[in-house]
Amino acid sequence: AILKDSSQLKESYDFIIVGAGPGGATTANRLTESANVNVLLLEAGGANDGVLAIDVPQLCVTLTPNTAWDWNFTTVPQEGLLGRTPPFPRGIGLGGTSAVNCLVYTRGTKADIDTWATLTGDKGWGWDGVLPYFKKSEKFNLPVDGHDVSRQFLPEVHGFDGVIGVSVPGAGRAIDGRVIATTKELEEFPFQIDMNSGEHLVVDVGWTQALIDSGVRSSSKAYLAPEYLRRRNLDVLLHARVSRVLPTDGALALNSVEFQDGEGGEFKTLTAKEEVILSAGAVHIPVILMHSGIGDAGLLTSLNITVLVDNPSVGQNLTDHVGCGITFEVNSTKTLDEIWRNETLKDAVLEEWAENKTGLMVDTSENHIGFLRLAEDDPIWATHPDPASGPRTAHYEFLFQNGVFPTKESGNYFNLPVGNVSPASRGFVTINSSDPFAAPLIDPRLLSEDIDLYIVRQALKAGMRFIAAKAWESYFIRPLQNLTTDEEFDQFIREHAVSFFHPVATAAMSPANASWGVVDPSLLVKGVSGLRVVDASVVPRLPAAHTSAAVYGVAERASDIIKAKYPELFCSRSSFRRELQM
Ligand SMILES: Cc1cc2nc3c(=O)[nH]c(=O)nc-3n(C[C@H](O)[C@H](O)[C@H](O)COP(=O)(O)OP(=O)(O)OC[C@H]3O[C@@H](n4cnc5c(N)ncnc54)[C@H](O)[C@@H]3O)c2cc1C
Numbered sequence: 065a066i067l068k069d070s071s072q073l074k075e076s077y078d079f080i081i082v083g084a085g086p087g088g089a090t091t092a093n094r095l096t097e098s099a100n101v102n103v104l105l106l107e108a109g110g111a112n113d114g115v116l117a118i119d120v121p122q123l124c125v126t127l128t129p130n131t132a133w134d135w136n137f138t139t140v141p142q143e144g145l146l147g148r149t150p151p152f153p154r155g156i157g158l159g160g161t162s163a164v165n166c167l168v169y170t171r172g173t174k175a176d177i178d179t180w181a182t183l184t185g186d187k188g189w190g191w192d193g194v195l196p197y198f199k200k201s202e203k204f205n206l207p208v209d210g211h212d213v214s215r216q217f218l219p220e221v222h223g224f225d226g227v228i229g230v231s232v233p234g235a236g237r238a239i240d241g242r243v244i245a246t247t248k249e250l251e252e253f254p255f256q257i258d259m260n261s262g263e264h265l266v267v268d269v270g271w272t273q274a275l276i277d278s279g280v281r282s283s284s285k286a287y288l289a290p291e292y293l294r295r296r297n298l299d300v301l302l303h304a305r306v307s308r309v310l311p312t313d314g315a316l317a318l319n320s321v322e323f324q325d326g327e328g329g330e331f332k333t334l335t336a337k338e339e340v341i342l343s344a345g346a347v348h349i350p351v352i353l354m355h356s357g358i359g360d361a362g363l364l365t366s367l368n369i370t371v372l373v374d375n376p377s378v379g380q381n382l383t384d385h386v387g388c389g390i391t392f393e394v395n396s397t398k399t400l401d402e403i404w405r406n407e408t409l410k411d412a413v414l415e416e417w418a419e420n421k422t423g424l425m426v427d428t429s430e431n432h433i434g435f436l437r438l439a440e441d442d443p444i445w446a447t448h449p450d451p452a453s454g455p456r457t458a459h460y461e462f463l464f465q466n467g468v469f470p471t472k473e474s475g476n477y478f479n480l481p482v483g484n485v486s487p488a489s490r491g492f493v494t495i496n497s498s499d500p501f502a503a504p505l506i507d508p509r510l511l512s513e514d515i516d517l518y519i520v521r522q523a524l525k526a527g528m529r530f531i532a533a534k535a536w537e538s539y540f541i542r543p544l545q546n547l548t549t550d551e552e553f554d555q556f557i558r559e560h561a562v563s564f565f566h567p568v569a570t571a572a573m574s575p576a577n578a579s580w581g582v583v584d585p586s587l588l589v590k591g592v593s594g595l596r597v598v599d600a601s602v603v604p605r606l607p608a609a610h611t612s613a614a615v616y617g618v619a620e621r622a623s624d625i626i627k628a629k630y631p632e633l634f635c636s637r638s639s640f641r642r643e644l645q646m
Pocket residue numbers: 082083084085086087088106107108109128152153154155156157158159160161162164165166167168169170304305306307343344345346348352564565566567598599600601610611612613615
């Protein structure tokens with residue numbers, strides 16, 4: 065249940081999980097499948113119930129930055145972005161960042177996930193090991209407009225009985241035909257039926273798969289749906305912000321958490337019988353670990369934090385996608401701009417959504433995306449190694465948007481964000497205060513490697529080739545930016561590029577005896593006991609994909625790893641008892 069307040073806490077819990085995003089909510093759900101395992105989930109934010117902007121997929125663009133559902137961080141000045149400090153949104157509340165994200169469901173390629181196995185020495189983290197968990201988490205559902213989807217996804221690579229809703233677009237958009245016609249017209253941009261099969265073509269464009277269940281956003285809250293919250297062994301305490309994990313009995317068994325009970329409330333300590341599982345996301349994990357004494361000894365000592373484990377890898381290796389969009393004024397009124405600036409129209413589509421869960425509000429910002437590579441004979445390969453995980457993994461991504469948000473007072477627009485999805489740049493998250501609640505320093509070092517800028521430039525140029533197809537004839541009035549020379553492109557990119565908000569690897573998994581990394585392949589924090597991390601921070605290499613699918617896959621597998629470690633707690637008899645209770 066969701067507890068009213070901390071007075072309702074049980075006397076003890078086997079596992080205490082911190083953070084209700086894809087990592088934490090998934091793990092809390094799976095561990096409480098066994099009735100005699102008591103789990104407490106602590107979440108810094110609130111329930112996020114009944115928030116229209118969260119539930120309506122198309123309103124995802126309004127959820128960040130600088131809202132009540134966002135931690136409202138920015139990066140430190142980014143040299144690659146001319147010293148700018150763009151927002152770095154992270155969701156707060158049930159659902160975590162999956163409640164505020166843009167819902168695109170992509171797993172990355174086989175080579176991306178196989179790299180995890182290579183890096184950790186654990187075959188189970190490879191594509192073949194993780195695919196069953198992608199499927200286990202997924203509840204593929206047919207789009208709400210009932211159209212024929214036989215050419216829009218491959219059923220054999222999807223799960224239909226899982227928890228997280230995934231669907232293809234449920235409402236047509238005016239540019240759909242032009243996008244698909246371009247894939248037929250231009251050899252450079254072939255159609256891909258399903259981007260989640262692990263087998264990207266070298267380049268491909270296809271229908272977006274998004275985290276939507278019958279027209280409504282499907283966040284990790286689906287793992288905390290009422291039927292799961294009814295379990296007597298699952299308690300959720302909201303507005304409980306964890307400051308540190310603490311050793312129990314003075315040893316290196318870090319199975320106690322210190323948290324603030326309500327905003328401005330008292331600090332309290334709870335001890336888990338078995339483990340504390342941190343699922344606070346790639347930004348907060350290093351912060352909690354460092355304030356608990358796990359991190360670079362020099363830094364911790366300078367902040368008067370007692371060092372428990374000297375591990376300079378904590379917070380390092382932050383990898384993130386980067387990109388920006390180009391916008392064109394178009395010769396059509398059938399774009400979302402009309403809805404964004406006309407309250408009456410907006411009310412009408414929202415009413416349709418509220419009544420029937422149909423219409424333009426049921427989808428995310430784009431009905432098509434593309435994953436593409438630089439050419440094999442691109443001159444950059446003479447001087448730079450390929451930053452992608454393999455020859456069939458994309459370098460960049462297209463998102464085809466029929467309208468721009470926020471829009472302008474007049475005019476209709478086509479927007480084409482492009483992202484570098486195989487970046488070479490690496491950054492970090494760190495702290496500069498002994499106050500556990502001081503804002504972290506987030507430095508993704510976006511565009512710090514010159515090949516990353518090059519890839520974004522080539523992506524924008526490829527985007528311009530895409531829309532130069534006959535399929536778009538007489539559609540465009542003018543570009544809003546005037547880009548011709550490489551210098552103009554690069555200046556534009558540095559002025560406008562932002563994170564695509566997919567940070568991973570700040571507590572990366574590595575082989576148990578590796579000199580780098582923060583957790584071992586079973587996700588236990590190195591150098592201590594009783595402490596595990598299950599979220600985006602353990603992902604050792606960023607897939608060429610939006611990241612929540614990866615986190616659901618990681619958390620599903622992590623849950624089985626945990627169950628296997630405690631056979632006496634997770635025996636099938638206890639699952640049977642739960643069935644009887646429900
Ligand atoms: C604007 C935006 C758009 C995105 N678009 C997409 C997309 O289209 N598709 C996609 O797949 N991914 C997208 N992502 C990324 C995706 O949402 C994340 O990769 C994913 O949510 C990470 O899951 P997580 O469990 O690691 O962390 P999170 O989802 O961030 O969850 C962490 C949770 O821990 C809580 N927490 C943090 N610190 C504490 C503490 N000290 N005490 C208690 N609780 C704490 C937080 O409040 C939060 O609820 C997007 C992200 C953003 C910001």
